[in-house]
Amino acid sequence: MLPPRTPRPPLSGTVNADIAVIGGGFAGLSAARRLSQLDASLKVVILEAGEIAEGATGRNSGFIIDLPHEVSSEDYGGSDTSERQHDIKVHRIAIALAQALANEKGWGKDIFDPCGKYNVALGLQGDKHVASYAKQLDKVKEPYKLLDAREIAAVTGTESFTSAIFTPGTVIIQPAAYIRGLADSFHDRVKLYENTPALSFERQGASWLVKTPKGAVSTAKIILANNGQAQSFGLFQGQLLHVYTYASMTEAFEPQRLGGQRSWAATPAFPMGTTVRRVEGANGDRILIRSRYTYNPRMQVSKNAIARAGRVHDRKFEARFPMLKGIPMEYRWAGAMALTWNGVPAFGEIEPGVFAAIACNGVGATKATASGIAAAEAALGQDSWLVQVFRGFAAPKRLPPQPFLTIGATANLSMKEWSAGAE
Ligand SMILES: Cc1cc2nc3c(=O)[nH]c(=O)nc-3n(C[C@H](O)[C@H](O)[C@H](O)COP(=O)(O)OP(=O)(O)OC[C@H]3O[C@@H](n4cnc5c(N)ncnc54)[C@H](O)[C@@H]3O)c2cc1C
Secondary structure, X not given: OOOOOOXXXXXXXXXXXXXXXXXXXXXXXXXXXXXXXXXXXXOEEEEXXXXXXXXXXXXXXXXXXXXXXXXXXXXXXXXXXXXXXXXXXXHHHHHHHXXXXXXXXXXXXXXXXXXXXEEEEOOHHHHHHHHHHHHHHHHOOOOOEEEEHHHHHHHHXXXXXXXXXXXXXXXXXXXXXXXXXXXXXXXXXXXXXXXXXXXXXXXXXXXXXEEEOOEEEEEEEEEEOOHHHHHHHOOOOOOOEEEEEEEEEEOOEOHHHOOOOOOEEEEEOOOOOOXXXXXXXXXXXXXXXXXXXXXXXXXXXXXXXXXXXXXXXXXXXXXXXXXXXXXXXXXXXXXXXXXXXXXXXXXXXXXXXXXXXXXXXXXXXXXXXXXXXXXXXXXXXXXXXXXXXXXXXXXXXXXXXXXXXXXHHHHHHHHHHHHHOOO
């Protein structure tokens, strides 16, 4: 939806760096930003296999969520009160980085909107989840507003939702514009190379040599921020679950076809349900539907899988917005996430001088940003509160062997989706 962008040239030849960051998503670019904040003299090289904003980081639903939001848990929380408060503090560190960038860039609400989000219900079960979420928020003393069917209809312009809860701390971004802006925010000593996959890295005396198709980076330290693809270096084998989620977005439509507010964002009452956004645009508004999770150990999804998810999206869209019947989806896509069995990041100094900020566990706009910041601080020897939190996570639990893993993961996702029902 954005105008084309000319990518930075790929790396050719050998360059030296103090730190090489592998991966230009939320984790990698946030790590690079934190590195240059902490020491502007550092020479940082970022290697991005593809182009900035063309992967999951640029193509998500755009929620930077402040509150606990475990996609794999029954009720988002998944932990006790003090852990939840901990999580909230971590999430707000990530949001602060994003907010500072937005201030620097002078972004408007079309790119960075601290408008909060709704959790919406579509029936009795969803209403119960909304009510129980309110109780969790009471325990962690976070503000919220409960909305009945009439009140949420006034926001969304549809009478489909039966109740909702509004929480004010989530920031809604245009993810591709956000991440392009972050990539373009670096000073001269931070160099980004696009279309430059890191193929391998090996010790070379006291430093590391990261090889790319047409060059290499000789570097003292590495931050690995390439999410599930870390496995292509032989790392975290049997510890990362490659889960894809899917989204569709309508063509722009005349704003008056749908009442309510022109811009709002809603996650489902059930974590495994359907996310919906209305995106206001100069040429009309669009609805985004994000739904479905599949387990794809080969880290690829087929066109058929996207088409199948698309049919689910069409049904969800029609059920929620009967007044928009006939407006086709203009875009459909899928994106990868790396989850761990015990929901922890794959974080830390995995070899001397090599720091991992892997396994977003779904909510990567927030969590991968935070883990990138923590990896940068750890790489510079800082023992900040955030580093201590990340170091305190257990190691990712070993997954069961195949074929039990595929059978179990597929059954688990299907069961959770089934229990989310219409939500
Ligand atoms: C449809 C969809 C909707 C979503 N909605 C939300 C949402 O609203 N809020 C939220 O918090 N999360 C959301 N997510 C999840 C979120 O997008 C991910 O959690 C997040 O992108 C993870 O960030 P990351 O930086 O860890 O990894 P990625 O975004 O996967 O970035 C890793 C980068 O590393 C690069 N790379 C890989 N291998 C190499 C290599 N060898 N060398 C160099 N570079 C390499 C990749 O090209 C990629 O750019 C959504 C995901 C999808 C697919």
